[in-house]
Amino acid sequence: MSGKIKIFADSTCDLPSNWIEEYDIGIVPLYVVFGENSLRDGVDITTTELYAKVEETGNLPKTAAPSPSDFIAAFSPAIEQGDDIIYISISSELSSSYQNAIIAAGELPPGRVSVVDSRNLSSGIGLLVMKAVHAAKEGSSVTQIVDLLNRSTNQVECEFVIDTLEYLYKGGRCSGMQNLIGSLLKIRPVIKVVNGSMTPAYKVRGKKEKALDQMLSNALENVNDMDNDLIIVVHSMAESEARFLQKALQEKTGAKQVIISTAGCVISSHCGPQTTGLMYMKKPN
CATH class of the missing domain: 3.40.50.10170 (Rossmann fold)
Incomplete structure (x- = not known):
């Protein structure tokens, strides 16, 4: 046509x-x-x-x-x-x-x-x-x-849990000392998109599950403001974590669709393996 x-x-x-x-x-x-x-x-x-x-x-x-x-x-x-x-x-x-x-x-x-x-x-x-x-x-x-x-x-909410600082370090986005300290303390950085740029939102110390729980909790605080047409969970070699988020979001948001997608090479080259992201839109003001 x-x-x-x-x-x-x-x-x-x-x-x-x-x-x-x-x-x-x-x-x-x-x-x-x-x-x-x-x-x-x-x-x-x-x-x-x-x-x-x-x-x-x-x-x-x-x-x-x-x-x-x-x-x-x-x-x-x-x-x-x-x-x-x-x-x-x-x-x-x-x-x-x-x-x-x-x-x-x-x-x-x-x-x-x-x-x-x-x-x-x-x-x-x-x-x-x-x-x-x-x-x-x-x-x-x-x-x-x-x-x-x-x-x-500006209604899109986009956060990633980064599993390792290694890729951010190799890509020149954090110092060697930050990488060493982050690895020793098992700090999981969470990256948020703000005004079109990637911005460190917060860091969670401990297991990755703790960071995923925090990211999920942050999203659910906005559940009444969510556009419930579509939520996307994206991952780079982290399918089990993505399925955990998908299940929780399906149960707690009432969204029509919660889908899982995989990150391509460009995103993965900046964030590294085992990265998991959560994206949704807020309702229009």
Whole structure:
């Protein structure tokens, strides 16, 4: 069918692959870079392969945004078949994906590509993508969907429990002494997305289960303010922890859907294995 609105995101949206296929969501992959090799997230390399390569080399990859030409190549087929495009990017505070998509949109026929800064990452983006998908299905216009997204970005709540400081340390995000002390004291940092950036929210000392309980408790304090359409639990090699959160959220929130998704290579390269995240949206003010 031509003449529809096609929703695009990038590979950091961490939505289940079956949803991406079912809802015909366009995905533009970011890159993970090992030395001279640039690999497309989820296309040329999987999260399991990423961790094996880090273990083998002792080095973390760098990450890179899609280029404007990558976006043009991704968007052009949809435009040629008559679709209008809404692309929802990873936060502009974390990547140049947003800026590069703006450049690409300027090279394509005027008015055909709308670019929205999610101000989020991982399945926090995914929540916004699904809002856009359902709005488009219900017949909303491009302008209406973009307005909805811009109003909704600050309603997303996004927290991660990081199991190890090693990846944050290797990525230059904490000092060696912090890494040593954190390991000795078994400190579990919790990362929250605030104003489009990753911010240490708090630290929990002890077992990971304690940090998961704290993250769950924080979410349940907002249960009356939750948009109960969808809650997403995302993980990187931590399926049992994700299932624990899913079960508790299903029992205590009344949400229509609580799904589990897996983190892609870009998110995993920054947070490391055994990371578990919880994302939901608050009701509109």
